[in-house]
Amino acid sequence: MSVPSSTADVEVQSRPGDPAITPEAVTEHGLSEDEYQQILQILRREPTWTELGIFSAMWSEHCGYKNSRPLLRQLPTQAPWVLQGPGENAGVIAVGGGLAIAFKIESHNHPSAVEPYQGAATGVGGILRDVFTMGARPIALLNSLRFGDLDGPGGDRVRYLLAGVVKGIGDYGNCVGVPTVGGEVGFDPAYEGNPLVNAMCIGLLKEDELIRGVAAGVGNPIMAVGAKTGRDGIHGATFASAELSEAAEAKRPMVQVGDPFTEKLLLEASLELIRSGHIVGIQDMGAAGLVSSSTEMAARGGTGVDIEISRVPVREPGMTPYEILLSETQERMLVVAHAGREEAVRKILGHWGLDAETIGTVTDTGMYVVRENGVPVAAIPGEPLVNECPTYTREGREAAEVTALREMDVSAIEPRPEEADPAWTLRMLLDSPGIASKQWVYEQYDSTVRTGTVVGPGSDAAVIRLRGTRRAIAATVDCNARYVYLNPRRGGQIAVAEAARNLACSGALPRAVTDNLNFGNPLKPEVYHQMSEALAGIAEACRTLSTPVTGGNVSLYNENPRGAIYPTPTIGMVGIVEDLDHITTSAFKNEGDVVILLGQNTEERGASEYLRVIHGLTAGDAPRVDLDGERALQTALLDAIRAGLIASAHDCAEGGLAVALAESAFGNPDQLWGVNIDLPNSLPPRALLFGEAQGRVVVSCRPDARPAVLEVMDRYAVPAGVLGTVTEQDGWFRVCSAGATIAVPILELAAVYYDAIPRRMDGSPDDVRASLFSEVEHL
């Protein structure tokens, strides 16, 4: 049957054997009745099966941002140093000296929930491609992970997921040869069954090498490059745009399979291709594969494309246009070359053992046309397909349960009898997997390849030198989701403020943000409320701290059968270290150094790790935030660092002041320092030791630098108080206040901290061993 085409001279044909377009088929494609009506208006006819698949992918949450786009508009995106804001494969900022960095974060939550190893591995692969398609050489990877409770009833499954995800990330990044330099790992029952896997990549380029994913130049050839297209991952984007159900395991075939070896070849070939001048634009065939890459490139170029589907290299015969268009086979690129340079492009790829095939041309019709052996099977106006995805502003309303939890008077909670000894409480916190050392995780990542990693995993932020310059890049990922859950606006502010504080502690000026917005089902008013409030908080903090958002990723429908995950808007932030001499880490350095607290101890017990670990409670309000004070603190700290006054700097976060002091004392496993600390008696002991008041940093300095440090703080009106001194190596951790004294050998605390995760993972059940045996599929 042929249907008349009204939008151009292209006569679209339904393919024999294509299923009928029924209301059920429309629903299965994740499209609402209204959205279908809009498609009919755009086409002025019924879509073919192929076209329905195309709309389904492009108008999925993953590609179309239909529930988040209106909220994202409030984020600041501009600054003089921003060379590329949102809308491209990755954001780009200038770092001085003609150099720039491209960076982006992306989630692979749903695939990792059903197939942790491949799900996480391909997440790393995708984010690498997003960065090197900007012409940037990837120099660092980070990741932000969330899992269920390691100690809970579902602990075995959590161990299986953790082991598989970590191995997937490691095997992929290690093989490609990009160091994984930092990240965060959190545990909470809220993530049971729906772990979060967010991967961030940073790449280095010269400003004049920046290339974009654009299809320009009518008549230019469109080429498919890299791996051959198979049936894997079809509808991955749509899968990622719905809630996980008990039946999710059945969707395992929707998870793509990664091949890091091909990725490494593709990386080298792409960078060579970009520098050769033979190409106009390049883009990863990521979510929604060929469809999204080709339509987005055409939309950016204001052009049309005409693709002959039979020319796409495929792995198996008999694939339909629908399957080829929507496949999410990994390690593929779409390239628009200059006319006449196809041979030169093929030669470069051939050197790296890769194929390139011309599959279409850039046109001036504005139409997205797909043919099969010359017969058009899809013809869609490109602009509305890409840019007119319907967007929704939903109803937001806070869940009554959250309001009640926030308003709970947590200062009235009776201490447990064991708490009479605050050292017991500290040990419990250091043993909690959220706070404990993540060495078990990051020792599976090659963090030193490319010989640029000055500060690797385990400090406040990672620092990567830029060879041939005195400069370095610092990066971190951060989000305390408990804060966001109990007070979304403050939680959003804190995520940004803490990321920036981590960078300042490392000696870097915070510069820009890439965000990964992980939330539940936006159709639920309580989830939409979390989204809109958290984004408002992020926007406020990004404005005050001058860290615009240059891109990111939205991952919705993160739910398990018991409900939504904690709202987790992960903030990936990058900063610039002006001189290598400014690089600072969190660990104490010398005996006799003075320990100073920057910022103020205020009574904050709500939403703390203390309440969760000791009392099993996620309750109370998130700590208060003073964004202007935060900015002053960070500026003053950076001033003191640049003046050479600071030996160590560590952000005071989960677990409060006591944990921050301990982390600085044993942060370098080769040098475990004793400390002698006298705390002011301004607050009740529990709030003083374990409360999570914001805007605080523990620094240490040489005794003779002490007046100068205090003077710098005074100049910026930042409260600062001397707490005590660093004592001898392998000495005692002594923290005294009026109501309580902790005195424990530092070796004992370090043992608790470093052994917490190994003791839960080693000697694990068979399925963990099985997941450690996983291998990248050999294709």
Added chain:
Amino acid sequence: MKIGVVTFPGSNCDYDCLHAVEETIGGQAIYLWHAEADLQGSDAVFLPGGFSYGDYLRAGAIARVSPIMEEVRAFANAGGPVAGICNGFQILCEAGLLPGGLIRNRSLRFASRSVRLRVEATDSLWMSRYEAGQVLRVPIAHGEGCYVADEATLDELESSARVAFRYMGEASPNGSARNIAGIVNEAGNVLGMMPHPERAVDALLGSTDGVPLFRAVESHLNAGVGR
């Protein structure tokens, strides 16, 4: 002086190796492409770390039949200095230029950290700038670094002073037989080691303990006893 660094498809420490050569001994360092059977007049050759051919089949198993390996073998047999680091060590074992082999770490996990190494025999050309018993800090990063060989071979390595480096501490990070981290061939011109000396040439990154290894081959070549 010209030092060649072989790039196999999947090599990823070739860049670090090239820079380490340039920064430590200032000689000319060039990349050698695996598909070209030509060492371009190199006076010494490095097989760098990485995942040649994705480590598919078995680490180093495919790289050993790469066209350039015929040249490397001839060069090594003629006494030319050859060092294989990490994946390079695996390739040298697969190629039969060094005895034994490397299997999966006993933990089944990739191991990336800074380790302490003890320098053992120093009579080979690669080890001449180290002192026996010296303790080094060098990063490791590998999933298949557990050195294995039959008992006779291990005894032979020990008795002929061919163990170059050993991991210190009670347990090696990968379960290697006799804590072996690096060995040399009988003639002493071929070295294989799992740790990464090329990542330990700059104090900024935490260690300069890899520098003597590069200086040793420089001395050797300057002394004119090369090929």
